[in-house]
Amino acid sequence: MYSFLFFLILEILGLIFLILSFSVILIYLILMILSALEMRDYLRKNRFADYGDIITSPIAPGVSILAPAYNEGQNIVQNAQSLLSLHYGKFEVILINDGSKDDTLEKLIHFFELEKTNYAYNPEIETKPVRGVYRSKNMSFRRLTVIDKENGGKADALNTGINIAELEILACIDVDCILSSDSISRMVRPFMEETNRKVIAVGGVIGIANNCDVQDGTVTTYRIPESLLGRFQVIEYFRAFLMGRMAWSRINGLMLISGAFGFFRKDLVRKVGGYFPKTVGEDMELIVRMRRYMEEQKIPHKVGFVPDPLCWTEVPESEEILSKQRNRWMRGTIETLQLHQVLRLNPKYGILGMISYPFWSIFEKSAPILESVGVLYTLVLLVTGDFSAVYFFALLVMMYLLSLLVSSFSVLYEQIAFNNYKDKKDLRKLIWMIIIEPFVIHPKIVLWGLQGHFDFIKGKGGWGSMIRTGFKKAEDKKNLTPQSTS
Amino acid sequence: MKRKVRWIAIGLFSLITGLTRAQENLIPEDSIGFRDFLILQNEIPGVSYRFQIKEKLISDRLLTDSLYLFSKTDSGFLSKLFSDFGQIRQIEMSLLNDSLQYKLHYLVFSEVSSVAATREYLSNRIQSGDLLVQFEDVAPSDDLVSLASYVPYLPMQRFKLRFISDYKLFIVTGVISFFLIIATSMIVAMIFMKAKINKVEKLRKDYDRLIIDPLTSLLFEKEKEEIELMKFDDIYQYFPEEMLAKPLYKDVLIDRIIGLNKKMKGDFKEKLKAIFKKLSLDKISLISLSSSEWDKVAMGLVQINEMDLVEALPKVKVHANSSNFHIRSQAVATLLNLSEKVDLTFLRDQTFPLSLWQQMNYLRIIRFVRHQKDLKLQILFDSKNPSIRIFGYKLVSVLGRVDLIEHLAARSGEVSDEEKIEILEVYSTLGAHMEVGFINDCLKSENAELSMAAAKAAGSIGDSVSADILVGLIAVETDFRRKHGFLKSLYDLDRDRFELATSTNPETETIEIRKHILDPMLQHV
Structure with a gap:
């Protein structure tokens, strides 16, 4: 009896892995086609876009740039100057000093001639206490507002900025990001263009600045990073942004826009209660909650995506930092999916519930677990003598080819659409990276993902029972009793 | 371990x-x-x-x-x-x-x-x-040979293809083959596309180099009339006949002429238009209006607009209410720009909602042509499309058309709250003090957005009745943001009433808002 069950489980697992492998292939092929169509349309549409008007037009919406800073004393002045020099008519820059222990605030006060104001702070979204709101006497810095508050994490800092923001669109960015001077104009366009649906948020591409030349806030010469991990992330970002998000944008199924560079409609963000500070995946969680709210209110909406290279950041090149980042991303994904489990295969939520949520559950959240079980399964088959070399190698080759295909497709994609990496040596290095990635880097990514799962189970970071129970309605976040940040 | x-x-x-x-x-x-x-x-x-x-x-x-x-x-x-x-x-x-x-x-x-x-x-x-x-004990009672004679012969090894007999392997192989074919075709297609793009890019650069010199010579050596009178043989000396037969060459020529037209002024603009027509490039623009691809149609419209091809306007008008956003936008922009008498009925009759992007583009053109052409903006107020009506109100404000306030006043009582908010904005911008009654009515509205917009307008053009209403609203308002808005309007409208309402008020919230409003550092927010 025991033996029968054991072999039944092996059979079922075999079938599951077979179905999964084919699903992965099918889904990635579909994603590739969708992203190609979306990119083609985007490039065509871009030919008719004149961004010159938007800077001076009274019709263009105002943008509040929110940039949280924690111990950024070393570069904060240059970063703030770079933000203040963006080409756009109606915008303000709100820097939020999230209880830095270094001289971030002092440097800002000194350089921008800031003075503490009598700002009447209204915590419409609950946040950590605000110690002061600073503005400059110098009219050249009239767009700048600096908030000094107690430390509460990135989401809490952004919520403080949201409470203070005056203009219609919120641009939530990482303060150390390099933004192209026309980034606001380009990101605002989808908000202005749509007629039948409300654009609730717009995401942008994050480029990798490691080893590149930067001049006047724009990357002038692209070079791929020196380290393998850096190069891997170049490919990974191509796959994620140019392929994945373009494809999801095509079917209006985007569930994530990068926290380092995302634009949101302020009224809606306030309506749903802002960021949820108790999850490490606050960027994804906010988008899902906003979309969920719109679906619950039955308002046609869209999350837009702009594939132009407009924002660059330095990515971690050390294993230690990258592993922590991936661990955090995984926990963020699990927490968001847990918080919004009501979406799962729920036709009421349309594409979000029927396609995006299941995709994220199976192919993003569960991927490390499934891959590890797959390895164990193969080993058990080897021991019991039921291992079929033909199937195994056929599937292995197929998955490896898929990896090659997806990665080369995204590199080609970048070459056709933007052609930033012009040096042939760089391209050769990227191709080599594509070939070795499944053997050299991917196992580590799986391991870090698994660690994310373990840490989630151990309750690291999240809001324990709240995250396990989930929100019953999108607006539930507003009614939560504030808890202290651990 | x-x-x-x-x-x-x-x-x-x-x-x-x-x-x-x-x-x-x-x-x-x-x-x-x-x-x-x-x-x-x-x-x-x-x-x-x-x-x-x-x-x-x-x-x-x-x-x-x-x-x-x-x-x-x-x-x-x-x-x-x-x-x-x-x-x-x-x-x-x-x-x-x-x-x-x-x-x-x-x-x-x-x-x-x-x-x-x-x-x-x-x-x-x-x-x-x-x-x-x-x-x-399964030993047979009969001998093995006689037993065997009852069993039909079957070969011990069946030499059948394992590939066909094993359906799982067959499926796996099928899927792999399918995948390989699709994958290879996609990669090949991408590489082919990349090569094609590179080739086109290189050709464009080469053609551009070939074009720039003769074009500059023509512009500087010939007058507009001379260009118009040029014969084909003369033209071929500048632009070789065999090159003019190549569609890509013509494309580059169009792009270059339009690019220069945007940058140049006066006579040069006229000369460029003459060259455009002389080379029959206008025919390409007109043909593209009938294309089944939306981007070609939109590009044709852009060319017509840039090169002032007035004769193409009837064809352009056909596209003014196209279901394609870009075609519609370019057609309306062209009509606004080129029509001798800008009759805005084509805009009034648009059935598709007007996006902010379109409004921005149309506003730019209308701002440009308003001095040369008589714009009857009030036509837009009669549109059945609310987004067009709202755009009309915005135009009154941006273009400073005080003469149209009467038209707005006549309809302001019957329109939706969204339109009322826009009309309030117009009154505020143009300083329409005579419409204070409407502002005061809106102040009393239960629609929070409308009453806030009215309060903002009252701050600049309100009267003593507005101040009374504002004081009443401040007393009962519990929402911080709205209270702040009302107090700010009262401050802008009547400082004495503001002092009276806030200086002795013991509420912490009011004290904080008062400090905020009075802080000179926060005046330019």
């Missing part, structure tokens, strides 16, 4: 499972096979059996039969225990003959045990060597 231990554990687990499986295979899993197996063993130490009759009554003959020694229980009649399995068939014969419903129970050490448990006990005994299994 931990990893090694883990792997050893997995190995041992699998080994034990495999061995157990081998032992257990000796004992059939099905109940009939298992019974036959037990019959073969005759007696097994520790294992016995008995029969249970579930019926309420049985014959006296059976009840008194010394073979069974049935005893009555709550669940029927139970026989005595038997240990010789070889006698099962013989013992149950009587029960079968009486057509009784009975059940055979196995017992391990006198405890009733299920087939699975009995089987497991036996397999343990076999594994430990305590039980030697008896097998059925």
Whole structure:
């Protein structure tokens, strides 16, 4: 009896892995086609876009740039100057000093001639206490507002900025990001263009600045990073942004826009209660909650995506930092999916519930677990003598080819659409990276993902029972009793 | 080290499972096979059996039969225990003959045990060597050769393709092949596209180099009239005939002329237009209006607009209400720009909502042409499309058309709240003090957005009644943001009333807002 069950489980697992492998292939092929169509349309549409008007037009919406800073004393002045020099008519820059222990605030006060104001702070979204709101006497810095508050994490800092923001669109960015001077104009366009649906948020591409030349806030010469991990992330970002998000944008199924560079409609963000500070995946969680709210209110909406290279950041090149980042991303994904489990295969939520949520559950959240079980399964088959070399190698080759295909497709994609990496040596290095990635880097990514799962189970970071129970309605976040940040 | 231990554990687990499986295979899993197996063993130490009759009554003959020694229980009649399995068939014969419903129970050490448990006990005994299994003697009574003659011949090795006989392998191979074909075609297509794009880019650069010199010469050497009178042979000296036959060359020529037209002024603009027409490039623009591809149509419209091809306007008008956003936008922009008398009825009659992007583009053109053309903006107020009406109100404000305030006032009472907010904005921007009654009415609205917009307008053009209403609203308002808005408007409208309302007010919220409003550092927010 025991033996029968054991072999039944092996059979079922075999079938599951077979179905999964084919699903992965099918889904990635579909994603590739969708992203190609979306990119083609985007490039065509871009030919008719004149961004010159938007800077001076009274019709263009105002943008509040929110940039949280924690111990950024070393570069904060240059970063703030770079933000203040963006080409756009109606915008303000709100820097939020999230209880830095270094001289971030002092440097800002000194350089921008800031003075503490009598700002009447209204915590419409609950946040950590605000110690002061600073503005400059110098009219050249009239767009700048600096908030000094107690430390509460990135989401809490952004919520403080949201409470203070005056203009219609919120641009939530990482303060150390390099933004192209026309980034606001380009990101605002989808908000202005749509007629039948409300654009609730717009995401942008994050480029990798490691080893590149930067001049006047724009990357002038692209070079791929020196380290393998850096190069891997170049490919990974191509796959994620140019392929994945373009494809999801095509079917209006985007569930994530990068926290380092995302634009949101302020009224809606306030309506749903802002960021949820108790999850490490606050960027994804906010988008899902906003979309969920719109679906619950039955308002046609869209999350837009702009594939132009407009924002660059330095990515971690050390294993230690990258592993922590991936661990955090995984926990963020699990927490968001847990918080919004009501979406799962729920036709009421349309594409979000029927396609995006299941995709994220199976192919993003569960991927490390499934891959590890797959390895164990193969080993058990080897021991019991039921291992079929033909199937195994056929599937292995197929998955490896898929990896090659997806990665080369995204590199080609970048070459056709933007052609930033012009040096042939760089391209050769990227191709080599594509070939070795499944053997050299991917196992580590799986391991870090698994660690994310373990840490989630151990309750690291999240809001324990709240995250396990989930929100019953999108607006539930507003009614939560504030808890202290651990 | 931990990893090694883990792997050893997995190995041992699998080994034990495999061995157990081998032992257990000796004992059939099905109940009939298992019974036959037990019959073969005759007696097994520790294992016995008995029969249970579930019926309420049985014959006296059976009840008194010394073979069974049935005893009555709550669940029927139970026989005595038997240990010789070889006698099962013989013992149950009587029960079968009486057509009784009975059940055979196995017992391990006198405890009733299920087939699975009995089987497991036996397999343990076999594994430990305590039980030697008896097998059925299957020796044929006839000789092997005569038996074999009854069996039709089948080859021991079937030389059939494993690939076809194994459907799973067939499916896997099929999917892999499909994948490989798709993958290869996609990569090849991308590489091909990349090569094509590179080639086109290179050609464009080459053509551009070939074009720039003759174009500059024409612009500087010839007058507009001279260009118009040029013969084809003269033109071919600047732009070779064989080059003009190439569509890409013409494309580059169009792009270059339009690019220069955007940058240049006065005579040069006229000359460029003359060259454009002389080279029959306007025909390409007109042909593209009939294309099935939206981007070609939109590009044709852009060219018509840039090169002032007024004769194409009837064709452009056809596209003014196109379902494609870009075609519609470019067509309207062209009509606004080129129409001699800008009759805005084509805009009024648009059925599609006007996006902010379109409004921005149209506003730029309208701002540009308003000094040359008479714009009857009030036509837009009659549109059935609310987004067009709102755009019309915005235009009044941006273009400073104070003369249209009367038109707005006539309709302001009947429009939606969204339109009222826009009209308030117009009144505020143009300083329409005479419309303060409307502002005061809106201040009393239950729509929070409308009353806030009215408060903002009241701040700049309100009167004493507005101040009274604002003081009333401030007293009852609980929402911080709205209260702040009302106080700010009161401050802008009447400082004395603001002082009166806030200086002695003990509420912390009001004190904080007051400080905020009075702080000079926060004046330019």
